[in-house]
Amino acid sequence: MNTTNRRKFIATAATVAAGTLVASAMPDIIKPTTMINKYPIVHHALFWLKNPSSKEDRDKLVAGVKSLGKIESIKELHVGVVASTEKRDVVDNSWGVSEVMFFADLAGQAAYQTHPIHQQFIKDHSHLWEKVVVYDAVDA
Structure with a gap:
């Protein structure tokens, strides 16, 4: 192999190796296998705070929602x-805290609803919110 071909080969091999490294380091959300494919049940709750200007109340609710991650049937939270973000007619930014949970199946979502940690969360934090809207979806 002559010097020119060897250099081209090394440059091509290095480019392919770098591309492979970059692709493997890409965040999961960009890869073809997304959360929705792994966990087809999505539970999205939006909370409107009683005191929307209170950062302390918002932070308490955020901490409470994060504690729900201890429930075994929640696969991702x-x-x-x-x-x-940009203000547009289709964007509702009137809420204060959002949770998005992913479940492997409907049984896992049902188990979450009655789980003692969830029930304790409601007992300890419901005084912080004025309204909650929930959207449950299954992979189509």
Whole structure:
């Protein structure tokens, strides 16, 4: 193999190796296997705080929602607050705290509803919210 071909081969091999490394380091959300494919039951709850201007109340509710992650049937949990995104007619930013949970099946979601940790969460934190809206969905 001459020097020019050897250099081209090494450069090509290095490029392929770098591309493979980058692809393997990509976040799961970008990869073809997403949360919805792994866990087809999605439970999304939006909470409106009684005192929406109270960061302390919001933080207490966030901590409470995060504690629900200890429930075995919850496969993934995301807790969020309103993002400072562009204001558009289709964006509802009137809520204060959001939870998105993923379950493997309907039995897991049902077990979550009656789980003692969930029941204790309601008892300890319901005084913080004025309204809760829940959206449950299954992979289509």
